[in-house]
Amino acid sequence: MIVECDQCRAKYHYDEARFAGKPSKKLRCSKCRAIFEIFNTHAYEAQPPLRSPIAAGETRTRRSADMFPEAAVRPEPARERRRSAGPLKLPLEEKLSLAVIAGPDAGRMFAIETPRVVIGREEVDLALDDPEISRHHAAIEVRGDDILLLDLGSTNGTFVGDQAISQAPLENQSEFTIGGSTLMLIVTAA
Secondary structure, eight states, rough: EEEETTTTEEEEEEGGGGGTTTTTTEEOOOTTOEEEEEHHHHHHHTTTSSSSSTTTTTOOOOTTSSSSSGGGGEEEEEOOOOOOOOBBBBOEEEEEEEEEEEEETTEEEEEEEESEEEEEEESEEOOOTTTTTTTTTEEEEETEEEEEEEESSSSSSSEETTESSSSSEEEEOEEEEEEEEEEEEEEEEE
């Protein structure tokens, strides 16, 4: 599906499978950094319209929560992993990867091979070609099954959804944004 930023009208290709059954999703425009919301048309096909229906195949964005109040209900947040003070170590039976799903490096995959990975522009474990990312922007720390995303005092912040974070737990298919890039954690069996 093609989605459009409310502010600068930049258009992006968005894979509908990434809705994962959710009625809507917030995205950050990599050009103007505005946050806009897109809607899963398939989630509305199964429900009777309350206000303004979304036709099959149509994409809508919204600027305010009152446009579709029924979609403003957010699914429960993903199960928060318990935070462990244990030593940094990779899980024994799983492989971890990061996929860049939006931004200048979209389509690239990176294997996580050490329990602490620093993400940034230069002199880091995972370097991205994104001018909006700080030199040392964020880190991922792995303590067995517990995975934590940390902001390293970046200029433009680290976001999970539309929330700026200093640290946040991650799990399989968690998405986060640094600069103009969105990354997804992928956990697979070893």
